[in-house]
Amino acid sequence: MTAAVMPSSAAGLLTLLEDENDELKRYALVHLNKVVHEFWFQISSYIGSVEALYEDDEFADRELAALIASKVFYHLGELDSALTYALGAGKHFIVDEQSEYVQTLVARCLDQYFELRTREVEQVDVDPRLVAVVERMLNRCCEHGQFEQAVGVALEGRRLDKLEEVVQRSNDVPATLGYALKVCQKLVINRDFRQQVLRLLIRLYEECDEPDYVVICQCLMFLDDAPEVSKILSRLLNSNKPDDVLLAYQIAFDLVENELQSFVIKVQEQLPKPPEAAAPAADGAAAPAVPAADGAAPPAAGDTATAMDTAAAAAAAAAAEANGNAAAAAPELAPELVDKLNKLRDILNGKTPIGLNLEFLYHHNKADLQVLKNIKGTVDARVSVTHSATILANALMHAGTSIDTFLRENLEWLSRATNWAKFSATAGLGVIHRGQLQQGKALMAPYLPRDGHSGSPYSEGGALYALGLITANHGAAMQPFLRESLLASSNPIIQHGACLGLGLAALGTNDDELFEDLKNVLYTDDAVAGEAAGIGMGLLCCGTGSDKAQEMLAYAHDTQHEKIIRGLAMGLGLICYGIEEAADTLIEQMSREQDPILRYGAMYVLGLAYRGTGNNAAVQRLLHFAVSDVSDDVRRAAVLCLGFVLLGAPEQCPKIVALLAESFNPHVRYGAAMAIGIACAGTGLREAVQLLEAMLSDSTDFVRQGASIAMALVLVQQPESVVEPFRKKLTKSIGDKHEEVMARMGSIMAAGVLDAGGRNATIGLRSSSGYFRRTSVIGLAVFTGYWYWYPLSYFLSLSLAPTAVIGLDHTLKAPKLELVCNARPSLFAYPPPVTTETSKEVAKVEKAVLSTTAKARERQKKKDAEKQKKEEGAMEVDEHKPAAAAVAAAGDKPAAAAAGDAEDATSGSATADGAAAAAASAGDASKASTADGSTGDKQDGKD
Numbered sequence: 001m002t003a004a005v006m007p008s009s010a011a012g013l014l015t016l017l018e019d020e021n022d023e024l025k026r027y028a029l030v031h032l033n034k035v036v037h038e039f040w041f042q043i044s045s046y047i048g049s050v051e052a053l054y055e056d057d058e059f060a061d062r063e064l065a066a067l068i069a070s071k072v073f074y075h076l077g078e079l080d081s082a083l084t085y086a087l088g089a090g091k092h093f094i095v096d097e098q099s100e101y102v103q104t105l106v107a108r109c110l111d112q113y114f115e116l117r118t119r120e121v122e123q124v125d126v127d128p129r130l131v132a133v134v135e136r137m138l139n140r141c142c143e144h145g146q147f148e149q150a151v152g153v154a155l156e157g158r159r160l161d162k163l164e165e166v167v168q169r170s171n172d173v174p175a176t177l178g179y180a181l182k183v184c185q186k187l188v189i190n191r192d193f194r195q196q197v198l199r200l201l202i203r204l205y206e207e208c209d210e211p212d213y214v215v216i217c218q219c220l221m222f223l224d225d226a227p228e229v230s231k232i233l234s235r236l237l238n239s240n241k242p243d244d245v246l247l248a249y250q251i252a253f254d255l256v257e258n259e260l261q262s263f264v265i266k267v268q269e270q271l272p273k274p275p276e277a278a279a280p281a282a283d284g285a286a287a288p289a290v291p292a293a294d295g296a297a298p299p300a301a302g303d304t305a306t307a308m309d310t311a312a313a314a315a316a317a318a319a320a321e322a323n324g325n326a327a328a329a330a331p332e333l334a335p336e337l338v339d340k341l342n343k344l345r346d347i348l349n350g351k352t353p354i355g356l357n358l359e360f361l362y363h364h365n366k367a368d369l370q371v372l373k374n375i376k377g378t379v380d381a382r383v384s385v386t387h388s389a390t391i392l393a394n395a396l397m398h399a400g401t402s403i404d405t406f407l408r409e410n411l412e413w414l415s416r417a418t419n420w421a422k423f424s425a426t427a428g429l430g431v432i433h434r435g436q437l438q439q440g441k442a443l444m445a446p447y448l449p450r451d452g453h454s455g456s457p458y459s460e461g462g463a464l465y466a467l468g469l470i471t472a473n474h475g476a477a478m479q480p481f482l483r484e485s486l487l488a489s490s491n492p493i494i495q496h497g498a499c500l501g502l503g504l505a506a507l508g509t510n511d512d513e514l515f516e517d518l519k520n521v522l523y524t525d526d527a528v529a530g531e532a533a534g535i536g537m538g539l540l541c542c543g544t545g546s547d548k549a550q551e552m553l554a555y556a557h558d559t560q561h562e563k564i565i566r567g568l569a570m571g572l573g574l575i576c577y578g579i580e581e582a583a584d585t586l587i588e589q590m591s592r593e594q595d596p597i598l599r600y601g602a603m604y605v606l607g608l609a610y611r612g613t614g615n616n617a618a619v620q621r622l623l624h625f626a627v628s629d630v631s632d633d634v635r636r637a638a639v640l641c642l643g644f645v646l647l648g649a650p651e652q653c654p655k656i657v658a659l660l661a662e663s664f665n666p667h668v669r670y671g672a673a674m675a676i677g678i679a680c681a682g683t684g685l686r687e688a689v690q691l692l693e694a695m696l697s698d699s700t701d702f703v704r705q706g707a708s709i710a711m712a713l714v715l716v717q718q719p720e721s722v723v724e725p726f727r728k729k730l731t732k733s734i735g736d737k738h739e740e741v742m743a744r745m746g747s748i749m750a751a752g753v754l755d756a757g758g759r760n761a762t763i764g765l766r767s768s769s770g771y772f773r774r775t776s777v778i779g780l781a782v783f784t785g786y787w788y789w790y791p792l793s794y795f796l797s798l799s800l801a802p803t804a805v806i807g808l809d810h811t812l813k814a815p816k817l818e819l820v821c822n823a824r825p826s827l828f829a830y831p832p833p834v835t836t837e838t839s840k841e842v843a844k845v846e847k848a849v850l851s852t853t854a855k856a857r858e859r860q861k862k863k864d865a866e867k868q869k870k871e872e873g874a875m876e877v878d879e880h881k882p883a884a885a886a887v888a889a890a891g892d893k894p895a896a897a898a899a900g901d902a903e904d905a906t907s908g909s910a911t912a913d914g915a916a917a918a919a920a921s922a923g924d925a926s927k928a929s930t931a932d933g934s935t936g937d938k939q940d941g942k943d
Helices: 011-016 022-055 062-076 079-088 100-118 128-143 147-156 160-169 173-187 191-206 213-222 226-237 242-257 261-270 304-329 335-348 351-363 369-378 384-397 405-409 420-432 457-470 479-488 492-505 512-522 527-540 548-558 562-575 580-591 596-609 616-628 632-645 650-657 666-679 686-695 701-715 720-735 741-754 774-787 790-799 836-840 851-877 882-906 908-921 933-942
Strands: 761-763 800-802
Touching (some): 011 022, 062 100, 100 128, 128 147, 128 160, 160 173, 160 191, 173 191, 191 580, 335 351, 369 405, 384 741, 420 492, 457 479, 457 492, 479 492, 512 548, 527 562, 596 616, 632 774, 666 686, 720 741
């Protein structure tokens, strides 16, 4: 058998292309196709003849000519022409062929198809041949069991019909549906198409033998279809299977964790109505009086554990009474169903999940009070910035724990907070008692506005703000009181607190009446109240993309107060939360404004609208403003908001902002630090830590401040072996009196973030199901406004989430259970407590040497050297007269002593310094010589 011989040239075959016999042409094409990859450079000279054969409609093998032309153009680098002829090759272009040529053109084909499909709104026609190749690719993927690739092609090509076909042909339908849902949430950019995909996935899930109702309800939540969720929950509650009831409870917990208050309220309204329960006692009616100095001390609510037990008992009694009344007044509902409905409602309104979290945070609180005492002892209480930062650190350390021991033990120190510092200190109580939905009003009663009593407006405003922080996202019961307080007062400080509190309590409800009340406060054109009204309106309409945004923008043009414009700018960003391309018109309008504050707001609108999407267009626009805008505020906000856009891909953020972190502009560097802190919060990402470590020693104080806060956001709840070096840096920065106040403020805030929630909470921007928690993202966004208005820093508490695994049985009680963890215990151990001895350690400072001291020491050395030389010379000369030398030496001794005393007097400062150093090194500073004491005191005074 002879082996096939490779021809040395294609010239002979090419000459046959000019022949008039079609059979010879066919013969030439068949053999040219076999050697085209080796002799494409020769065939390229005859490419015109090959193209002519393809264009001849009467030639039977025109598709084979198209394939040869495609391969030649591929080698020439003309991929578009190669793809055009490949599409014309029909069946001869085999997509299954594992060659570089086929794979390259298939990829090119898919790219063109996807691009044309995304431009479908422009009525762009798609080549049917292109569609045919894509469908052949889909069929090939399905035949080879590559269903995930087929799902990706169908979604990229926006082919819902093919997506359904792929799912139905899949060997594991639930797994394929889960992958499709994951890809849809992360990679599908267009919001409208994403909603169409979710509708299709819901239908496909429901057609399964065992529908995954947890996933179905999550999809319905994104589609804002509360009635359908209510139907599913009712169906599960009415089921005879115990597991179905537990599934309904789990769905309710997942819905609450996603923090969409307005949606959860709609679900509750659609559920079967149990009989009206007895009206609960007015908030605070049964609570004991809480005496406290105005604005100086926390509310004396008695022992916290006793208060919690009392609240739990009262809640249980009220629930039992409600259940009894419901069963008596509604015979059409079975008692068991009424009980299930009540439990479901307790979950949906937050009572059960928040109660469980509060119990965990209280009983497992590991906050170290010695850390706070060290900070308090280091900072000067007369400096309001560091004093207020310490109060914030305490609030964050004890967020949700209901433990206010530090404040009770330092009432005199706390009373030094005045004016807006008092407002912030009172608001800090709301952070400590966050989640106390039942007792919140009673806890804050000493500070709240009261009829006939006029207290400090700063305390009253701060208390209303605190109520909002306590009931954030679950404040339906608190809204009437906050609204009444807002309408009853004309004091702008009280209105400021009421607007913030009302916005938090009614977060995302889009209530028209409350919006009008806030708008009326805005129209008073008071700078203090107007700023809070703008933020409150944004909180109220959060994520709705409401047309009310145009009213707010119009007023921003009319007012002259920068504070009001800034509040409205932030509010507009909150309204556009998560609406993606629907915000493009507003973004374009605001980014073209001449007022830099409105352009600053446009950055927040852009960042929050595309939060977590990683949208390339959004990233490019933010980068453009970060390097081109004339305002430092706009540039800082543009870089910072990159963190919100990249929430879904935190590992990308350090790469994107790495160059910006080295910018000559300190505002850009600060924005880069905060962007990393936001995007990588709670991840402990190594690249983020490395980038921030360099910025901790920046030459600008507020950059160091931002780097400290960002590092704390990244390292919260990370192993202590990773966090310990950063803790030491914070301790050094806080204790360094030569450090700028701004940097020390950032270090104190960072210390509070590291130990947040009694060292049991992290920055939880995602729920356990993987979706973004709206309240957490919003809290982090408003927190960044502390740059202009310090009280907004308490919004950071909204981003905290307990790091606990809580398991419940069918009675919603926590049974005793054990979890197996193969990691070493030290990896998750709490940091060791700071001891008093450790706290008193003072860093050794190199002793300063005065120039006069140095000169005196040099003179003394010279004199000693001269004296030694004289003595040596005298010994040589008088070698033969020992007796006379002895007499002379004895006679000279008093004179020598006198000379030595004179020299000592001349170098007094040197000997005094030496004595002081010796005494200090021996630990007996009180016995040191004080000859140089006045100089040291003056130097300390200068420092």
